[in-house]
Amino acid sequence: MSGEKLKIRLTPGRLITITIILAAFLSFLSFETLAQGTKQADGALQQTPKELPWPTQLDQRACAREEIYFPAVGEFKVLKGDFHCHTIYSDGQVTPEVRVWEAWRDGLDILSLTDHPEYMDLAIGSEKGRAFARVRPLALELGMILLHGAELTTINSSAPPHSDYAVSFITNELAMRGDFFAAIQSAREQGATVIWAHPGSNWTEEATHLLKQGWLDGIELRNAQTAGDQGTSYQQGAWFYPQVMDWCLQNNLSAFASSDAHWPLSDYYKGERRDMTLILARTRDQVGVKEAIQQRRTVAYFGEMLWGAERWVKGIAEASIEIKGTALIRPKGKIFGLLVANQSSFPFKVLFTAESEDAWFRPTVVRLAPRATTMVPFTLKRTETKVSSMPLTLKLSNVFSGRDQPVQLLRSLAGHFEAKKEFKN
Ligand SMILES: [Zn+2]
Numbered sequence: 001m002s003g004e005k006l007k008i009r010l011t012p013g014r015l016i017t018i019t020i021i022l023a024a025f026l027s028f029l030s031f032e033t034l035a036q037g038t039k040q041a042d043g044a045l046q047q048t049p050k051e052l053p054w055p056t057q058l059d060q061r062a063c064a065r066e067e068i069y070f071p072a073v074g075e076f077k078v079l080k081g082d083f084h085c086h087t088i089y090s091d092g093q094v095t096p097e098v099r100v101w102e103a104w105r106d107g108l109d110i111l112s113l114t115d116h117p118e119y120m121d122l123a124i125g126s127e128k129g130r131a132f133a134r135v136r137p138l139a140l141e142l143g144m145i146l147l148h149g150a151e152l153t154t155i156n157s158s159a160p161p162h163s164d165y166a167v168s169f170i171t172n173e174l175a176m177r178g179d180f181f182a183a184i185q186s187a188r189e190q191g192a193t194v195i196w197a198h199p200g201s202n203w204t205e206e207a208t209h210l211l212k213q214g215w216l217d218g219i220e221l222r223n224a225q226t227a228g229d230q231g232t233s234y235q236q237g238a239w240f241y242p243q244v245m246d247w248c249l250q251n252n253l254s255a256f257a258s259s260d261a262h263w264p265l266s267d268y269y270k271g272e273r274r275d276m277t278l279i280l281a282r283t284r285d286q287v288g289v290k291e292a293i294q295q296r297r298t299v300a301y302f303g304e305m306l307w308g309a310e311r312w313v314k315g316i317a318e319a320s321i322e323i324k325g326t327a328l329i330r331p332k333g334k335i336f337g338l339l340v341a342n343q344s345s346f347p348f349k350v351l352f353t354a355e356s357e358d359a360w361f362r363p364t365v366v367r368l369a370p371r372a373t374t375m376v377p378f379t380l381k382r383t384e385t386k387v388s389s390m391p392l393t394l395k396l397s398n399v400f401s402g403r404d405q406p407v408q409l410l411r412s413l414a415g416h417f418e419a420k421k422e423f424k425n
Helices: 002-009 012-051 096-105 130-141 180-189 205-213 243-251 286-294 310-320
Strands: 077-082 110-113 145-153 164-168 193-197 218-223 233-235 238-240 254-258 276-281 298-302 305-308 321-330 335-342 348-354 359-361 366-368 372-380 386-400 406-418
Touching: 077 286, 096 110, 096 130, 110 130, 130 145, 145 180, 145 286, 164 180, 180 193, 193 205, 193 254, 193 286, 218 238, 218 243, 218 298, 243 254, 254 305, 276 286, 276 310, 298 310, 305 310, 310 321, 310 386, 310 406, 321 372, 321 406, 335 348, 348 359, 348 372, 366 372
Parallel strands: 077 110, 110 145, 193 218, 218 254, 254 298, 305 386
Antiparallel strands: 077 276, 145 164, 164 193, 233 238, 254 276, 276 298, 298 305, 321 335, 335 372, 348 366, 348 386, 359 372, 386 406
């Protein structure tokens, strides 16, 4: 019955009419849904600043910070910082939030955002506070020392060749635009530190000028962005500017290792630790960091190497490496194990030498694993020997106080040990 009725009702004309009505109704419905969706999306966008003062991709996921530890050197804490990087506020490709998260994840204490002021009106020109103002609250929340910086270039001054200088601790970024020397003078008047970035092969006239004015604090010994470029040499897994160590020592300047990252950090570092500058600071704050740079207490850390003035690289090694004692590990062979603790997160590479006729170390470099105790074998030459004190030299093959100047530590192994030992249960 119902089939007959349907047959009667569904004439071709009626079918077309129904189809048109149905299509109109459906399109009206979807328009309403879309309109509501747009309203909701707009609403969400409007609420975003309130709910998420620092938008980031990481805030909904677990994120681990690597704790990089160095023992204090005397009264100085060893802080870790990157004093040169870029964001979307100049020619960088990531937001300032990403830079802060990366630095936190990578175990840094200090980050200076050094965007080029030339981009100020092009890159988000309406935000005069720029990257620093935008992420300062986030950095504070994460316990990071965030520095307001800029990278000044000589391209707009009359002095060739073109060089760049990373300044930190500025207060007025607007004053950084225009003539190079005027900008750098303004930076100094604001209390900024000045670091010569990716310096190339040769010392320059303008560096001399800045030095004479007392306007230069340090030079990049390593810059990840320019690794492999002119003026860099390859050693122990890293491209860097070894000549810079001479320049630092000759002119009492601080050595720096910076990322100069423009892209995400993962584009520069594949599993290895990022480059960083160690700062030996009295206090873990901006005042402490600035004073340490002004007093030249910095060490460049890159490619499993430490480079800096002897006092500070040696100080870090002395504080980190502790000889805890010996153990007789093969009585017949008269072989002992020297127990060497490395308190730091840095893998010191050491050649041990006994400055005595009585003992012998294999002449190979031993890697002291970070935060671990390494047993280094040595042989006592005579069974009868009773040793109460044995001088040792530790040649650190990855810690440098100058070009071709690996740091050496002298230790005296105290305590009695002899190869004739009787074990009783
Ligand atoms: Zn740069």
